[in-house]
Amino acid sequence: MAEIKTVSFIGSGNVATNLAKSFYRKGIKIDIIYSNTIENAQLLANKVGAKAVNNPTEIDIVSDLVVVALKDQIVDAVLSQIKINNALLVHTSGSINSISLAKYSNRYGCFYPFQTFRKEFQVDLYEVYLFVEANSSKDTELLKKTARLFSNKVVEMNSKERKSLHIAGVGLNNFTHYLLSITKQYCKENNLKTEYLTSLLTQTVNNSFYVEEALSLQTGPARRGDVKIIENHISTLESYPKYQKIYKAISQLILDEFHEDKFQL
Secondary structure (H helix, E strand, C coil), X not given: CCCCCEEEEECCCHHHHHHHHHHHHCCCEEEEEECCCHHXXXXXXXXXXXXXXXXXXXXXXXXXXXXXXXXXXXHHHHHCCCECCCCEEEECCCCCCHHHHCCCCCCEEEEEECCCCECCECCCHHHCCEEEEECCHHHHHHHHHHHCCCCCCEEECCHHHHHHHHHXXXXXXXXXXXXXXXXXXXXXXXXXXXXXXXHHHHHHHHHHHCCCCHHHHCCCHHHHCCHHHHHHHHHHHXXXXXXXXXXXHHHHHHHHHHHCCCCCC
């Protein structure tokens, strides 16, 4: 089977940075790093021995693989200016339908690492699920083979399934992160150590993900229908409008789940 020996990255953000470094460490040559800001492109290019480019019309692809790691809304605007030359073109998005890349190359697909990334931290992809898709069985196997260089959890997944996974990921990661951030800020402003919450958080995650019927383990005042406590908490949170809004909205959803329309906050 053919191998991916050279890669170009269209993008230099969090995902591109982590993937480019991972490819580079496996001995795969990085040809081009593109960013509309040359400083960002150069910063990553210097780390992986690549050429930095900030003008897409200057890109004439000779790589085996082109990885597009851009904001969804600008993918078309950028790719329409690049000579892909029928290289294997993949995006890294949970929400883009891979067939949208067909107008840029006859070989297209997805290389989707299901993890949250930051430029500052290099993520070890070994335990990260990598979801791949291609429009031919040959390229699907090629992407699987490439993905296995980094991860022992490689799964073929189509665009519809991946979109559903992305929605689940937003709920799990982005929403949870925001809630945790708001909670930490509340603790800070009330002179509470966040370490007081770590054991509770661990048990909550275990209850949610390692028990089949997680909803049956729901606890708390909303589960019990203790509206007096909820209303007291909401009142106490008057000086914390973001936390108050979240508290009220989620409490109402739990009340509706377990008590139908009996209680309205």
